[in-house]
Amino acid sequence: MTITEKLEIGVAPRRIEDVYADLLQDKQRVIVDVRNRDDFARWRVDGRSSLQIVNIPYFDFIEEEDESVAQVPAADEVLVVCAKEGSSQYVAEILQERGINATYLAEGILSWGGLYDTRTVVDAPFGKVIQVARPARGDLSFVVISEGQAAIVDPLRHIDNYLQVVHDERATLTHIFDTHAHADHISGGPALAAETGAAYFLHPYDAIHPLDMLPATLPYNYLADGQTFQVGQFTVKVIWFPGHTLGQVNYLFTAPTGQTYLFTGDGIFLRSFGRPDLGGRGEAWTPILYASLYERLPQHVNDDTLILPAHFSTLDESAEDGIFAASYGQVKEQNEALKPRTLAEFTEYVLGNLPTFPKEYVEIKRVNAGLIQPDEELASELELGKNICALADA
Amino acid sequence: MSVTFDELLDVKGAKCPMPLVKSRKAVNNLGVGQVLKVVATDRGSVADFQGWAKTAKNIELVAQEEGADNGDTVYVHYLRRTK
Numbered sequence: 157m158t159i160t161e162k163l164e165i166g167v168a169p170r171r172i173e174d175v176y177a178d179l180l181q182d183k184q185r186v187i188v189d190v191r192n193r194d195d196f197a198r199w200r201v202d203g204r205s206s207l208q209i210v211n212i213p214y215f216d217f218i219e220e221e222d223e224s225v226a227q228v229p230a231a232d233e234v235l236v237v238c239a240k241e242g243s244s245q246y247v248a249e250i251l252q253e254r255g256i257n258a259t260y261l262a263e264g265i266l267s268w269g270g271l272y273d274t275r276t277v278v279d280a281p282f283g284k285v286i287q288v289a290r291p292a293r294g295d296l297s298f299v300v301i302s303e304g305q306a307a308i309v310d311p312l313r314h315i316d317n318y319l320q321v322v323h324d325e326r327a328t329l330t331h332i333f334d335t336h337a338h339a340d341h342i343s344g345g346p347a348l349a350a351e352t353g354a355a356y357f358l359h360p361y362d363a364i365h366p367l368d369m370l371p372a373t374l375p376y377n378y379l380a381d382g383q384t385f386q387v388g389q390f391t392v393k394v395i396w397f398p399g400h401t402l403g404q405v406n407y408l409f410t411a412p413t414g415q416t417y418l419f420t421g422d423g424i425f426l427r428s429f430g431r432p433d434l435g436g437r438g439e440a441w442t443p444i445l446y447a448s449l450y451e452r453l454p455q456h457v458n459d460d461t462l463i464l465p466a467h468f469s470t471l472d473e474s475a476e477d478g479i480f481a482a483s484y485g486q487v488k489e490q491n492e493a494l495k496p497r498t499l500a501e502f503t504e505y506v507l508g509n510l511p512t513f514p515k516e517y518v519e520i521k522r523v524n525a526g527l528i529q530p531d532e533e534l535a536s537e538l539e540l541g542k543n544i545c546a547l548a549d550a
Numbered sequence: 551m552s553v554t555f556d557e558l559l560d561v562k563g564a565k566c567p568m569p570l571v572k573s574r575k576a577v578n579n580l581g582v583g584q585v586l587k588v589v590a591t592d593r594g595s596v597a598d599f600q601g602w603a604k605t606a607k608n609i610e611l612v613a614q615e616e617g618a619d620n621g622d623t624v625y626v627h628y629l630r631r632t633k
């Protein structure tokens with residue numbers, strides 16, 4: 157047996173920003189993930205449904221080079237991914253030697269996990285809406301700018317990304333709006349408030365941990381249904397939208413032109429909606445969610461309202477531009493989960509499509525209520541992989 | 551834990567994939583039934599050696615343990631050549 161130790165072939169690493177652009181444009185068609193099977197099962201790079209991603213551990217290449225190379229799908233270019241970088245470079249060099257055009261991901265899977273992607277959704281005379289996504293988690297958050305004032309909706313844990321946007325826009329952060337107490341990720345809201353002095357808002361129902369029944373120990377401002385704010389030229393209205401959590405709200409931003417933008421959090425997503433069971437009371441909360449979706453929501457939106465959710469499940473929900481937003485009219489058409497149902501049908505549909513309940517989610521809610529303070533290692537471990545906030549595909 | 555071993559491989563400081571590449575070569579030089587002790591500092595080696603031993607054709611992972619070496623955590627793997 158010959159074992160490759162060091163080849164004299166230069167294979168170029170690729171930056172995650174470039175890989176992500178190619179994933180959105182469907183140009184990166186094949187990924188070979190060479191981590192061990194358990195790590196691969198826990199999380200991986202996600203693309204459009206057309207992406208072929210195969211797991212062939214690097215030690216398989218060491219044991220059986222021919223067989224392993226034969227398992228690599230044919231493509232113009234193959235991206236090799238590992239934990240940190242070394243093994244993917246090693247495998248990419250083997251593939252290159254075999255005549256396969258291979259590159260590898262710089263800094264490995266961690267660079268995917270840490271990727272934040274900032275894009276402008278709306279750029280109008282009255283203001284801007286900027287989407288800040290963390291693609292590995294399917295998490296979306298937003299900065300709204302108008303007349304030098306900034307509001308942030310559902311900020312994620314790495315707050316520098318928001319401070320950068322606010323700084324680049326020469327704005328002052330005044331409002332930090334969480335749509336609800338998140339279970340899948342650690343909110344950046346309290347840290348941003350501490351850093352900037354801006355007010356952090358949360359509905360009081362969500363300031364009680366639903367399983368521990370303990371009140372939040374971090375400072376926040378109470379939200380009430382129907383409450384309004386002014387952010388530059390935008391009028392912001394709080395719409396109570398219980399079901400996913402008891403205290404979830406949607407924020408309706410109205411521009412002077414009458415155009416409306418609805419930040420839905422884990423209310424409606426572009427192709428699904430937020431599951432009602434993460435508080436441990438799925439059956440009790442399902443009718444509440446039904447009323448929010450079918451009775452409350454239509455009172456506040458029209459077909460032109462732009463829906464801006466806190467999550468996506470697949471890159472297929474975005475066009476090549478990487479923006480995850482659509483008009484309410486469009487969402488109604490393409491979102492199977494939202495089709496008209498009676499309460500009985502809805503209940504059956506919801507309870508029949510609940511995905512697994514990740515055990516970390518109970519702990520993450522404790523963090524978001526200030527009940528525990530994780531160090532960086534625990535925080536990143538709690539946030540590994542993709543969110544499971546949506547109902548499963550029927 | 552005291553596992554008896556026949557050869558010692560020090561891969562402290564080596565990053566993935568080198569601990570495993572070097573271990574493979576060292577196992578090839580063992581006699582059947584002999585045990586190699588591998589000392590690594592790469593934390594990822596723990597799960598990787600487990601996954602590797604599951605599919606590798608002549609390797610049994612006898613034991614794994616954690617220790618300290620000059621303030622660094624070391625990950626120790628004992629590999630037996632089975633055929």
Ligand SMILES: [Fe+2]
Pocket residue numbers: 336337338339340400422430545
């Ligand atoms: Fe949520």
Ligand SMILES: [Fe+2]
Pocket residue numbers: 338339340341422466467543545
């Ligand atoms: Fe969520």
